[in-house]
Amino acid sequence: MKEVGKIWMNGKLVPFKDAKVHVLTHALHYSTSIFEGIRCYDTPSGSAIFRLPEHLDRFFKSAKLYSMKMQFTKKEISDAIIKTVKASGLKESYIRPLAYYGYGTMGLTPTENKVDVSIACWEWKMGESKAGKFSGAKCKMSSWMKIDSRSQPMQAKAASNYANAALARMEALENGYDEAIMLNSHGNVAEGSAENIFVVKDDIIQTPPLSAGGLEGITRDSVIQIIEENSGFVIERDLERDDLYSADEIFMTGTAAEVKSVTQVDKVKIGNGKMGNITKALQKSFSDVVMGKDERFLPWLTFI
Ligand code: PMP
Structure with missing residues (x-):
């Protein structure tokens, strides 16, 4: 993967290579995370994100189904997505918002741990x-x-x-x-x-x-x-x-x-x-x- 741009983590844009989590992050052990996959297209009228509100709705619905207390509103995540895409300098990209139970108490019950949110985007390649x-x-x-x-x-x-x-x-x-x-x-x-x-x-x-x-x-x-x-x-x-x-x-x-x-x-x-x-x-x-x-x-x- 080309390490371009920055990754948004809990409100801050950090350099791509520094976007790291602790190995005791709850989601790494128990799969307690939800995410989205969104595309930004390079259209003749400029870069455009496809059906962003619908992806945000599904993101928040997924979080609700896992009892996640989001620290950010839909509007804040929406703004953060746009900011991350702009910071990448990419005209066309795949965008990956992720919410996960983070590092805190170890053990199955996730709800005591903070819900961390990140947004990454990378160059779109046809691939699979x-x-x-x-x-x-x-x-x-x-x-x-x-x-x-x-x-x-x-x-x-x-x-x-x-x-x-x-x-x-x-x-x-x-x-x-x-x-x-x-x-x-x-x-x-x-x-x-x-x-x-x-x-x-x-x-x-x-x-x-x-x-x-x-x-x-x-x-x-x-x-x-x-x-x-x-x-x-x-x-x-x-x-x-x-x-x-x-x-x-x-x-x-x-x-x-x-x-x-x-x-x-x-x-x-x-x-x-x-x-x-x-x-x-x-x-x-x-x-x-x-x-x-x-x-x-x-x-x-x-x-x-
Ligand atoms: N089913 C599964 C299991 C998927 O991962 C995806 C990709 N997100 C889809 C269907 C298609 O969903 P969408 O059109 O929202 O990308």
């Missing part, structure tokens, strides 16, 4: 989302079951959810795939390891309801709104593995992935094995929206 963006990702049905809200609050974007996701991702990569798709405890499709999922069959776009265990993705919501604004619709229904194998097109959505095509699930080719037309059209519409080229969605951009 590249496969699906251009050529179509090859996905493996994970042997790991998606954890669900009987165990942990799934509406929280919490670090603890990501051990499950990382196991699925590692298994997929170790087996020569690009990404994992996870089933929930009912055998229905939940989501990818870090993306929501959509299936197209006979021109009907479908996605699992959030009750299937996927994160309430902001890109998922954006894509649904873009489709509806263009006079289309998306059906939310439980999807089974069969629905994936027999789909005409599959795509995944996420802040990092944007709209990424899936052209293979296990050893099964999806459709003709190439990126589908609906996926391609959505990639274009989404790109226009984040680049500020679609006036209808300009309110989603916070120019900095």
Whole structure:
């Protein structure tokens, strides 16, 4: 990682290399942290953060679900995000706000410890989302079951959810795939390891309801709104593995992935094995929206 700019820690911008925590930080031991992943795009009218208020809302909701007493208001975090991005000098970046139970009392109960907040941003690199963006990702049905809200609050974007996701991702990569798709405890499709999922069959776009265990993705919501604004619709229904194998097109959505095509699930080719037309059209519409080229969605951009 390129160590550029500064990292905001509890109200102060500190040099990138000095943004450190104590090894007895509660979250390091017990996974008691929540975070966000946000993108800042280099649009023709300047740098703009995509759907910042929605990300802030989810950040605070995640904190609430872990009983975190935030020392900062939404407005203060919003201002801090903008300050951090500006200090980085980057036109385009990935932004990572994090709230975690910090260093204090050791032991399981976190609530006696202060909730520390940091905001980092770094240069955006295509990385893992590249496969699906251009050529179509090859996905493996994970042997790991998606954890669900009987165990942990799934509406929280919490670090603890990501051990499950990382196991699925590692298994997929170790087996020569690009990404994992996870089933929930009912055998229905939940989501990818870090993306929501959509299936197209006979021109009907479908996605699992959030009750299937996927994160309430902001890109998922954006894509649904873009489709509806263009006079289309998306059906939310439980999807089974069969629905994936027999789909005409599959795509995944996420802040990092944007709209990424899936052209293979296990050893099964999806459709003709190439990126589908609906996926391609959505990639274009989404790109226009984040680049500020679609006036209808300009309110989603916070120019900095
Ligand atoms: N599901 C999971 C598990 C994720 O980590 C992400 C990425 N944040 C998503 C879905 C997509 O969410 P969003 O569109 O808000 O990035």
